[in-house]
Amino acid sequence: MIRIRLARVGKKGRPSYRIVVADITAPRDGSYLEWIGNYDPMADPPLVTLKNERASHWLSMGAVPSDAVARIMDQNGLIERTQTQKTATKKNADTSSGGAPAAVVAPTDDGPSEETEVEEAQAVEESGNGEAPAE
Numbered sequence: 001m002i003r004i005r006l007a008r009v010g011k012k013g014r015p016s017y018r019i020v021v022a023d024i025t026a027p028r029d030g031s032y033l034e035w036i037g038n039y040d041p042m043a044d045p046p047l048v049t050l051k052n053e054r055a056s057h058w059l060s061m062g063a064v065p066s067d068a069v070a071r072i073m074d075q076n077g078l079i080e081r082t083q084t085q086k087t088a089t090k091k092n093a094d095t096s097s098g099g100a101p102a103a104v105v106a107p108t109d110d111g112p113s114e115e116t117e118v119e120e121a122q123a124v125e126e127s128g129n130g131e132a133p134a135e
Contacts, residue, residue, distance in 0.1 A: 001023070002062065003065070004020070018032075018038055021058050050073070
């Protein structure tokens with residue numbers, strides 16, 4: 001299988017990447033079939049050069065771009081990237097909602113009525129300290 005991906009070049013602390021077409025089993029910085037562009041993330045804005053006709057050729061031959069290269073090609077208008085759906089883990093769910101997961105309460109017939117919820121809210125407002133009254 002052929003993949004279009006980034007190969008790292010550059011100094012320590014100053015990364016720069018080549019956009020290469022390589023066999024999927026080849027190492028990240030190993031052998032590649034063709035060098036089709038450059039990506040410099042340290043520039044402001046990040047600098048991208050890409051041979052669009054060669055990238056189109058390899059895509060038509062069945063090459064699959066990596067996520068980073070798909071993002072670059074989407075910005076250049078070469079392909080339309082589909083958003084990947086990530087599974088929410090426990091850690092991701094906690095951080096996405098501001099630290100505390102939101103509780104979802106399903107209404108029940110035998111639960112407290114709307115009147116008791118209103119009364120509790122009024123009691124909290126009257127107490128002035130923001131705490132619920134002790135029961």
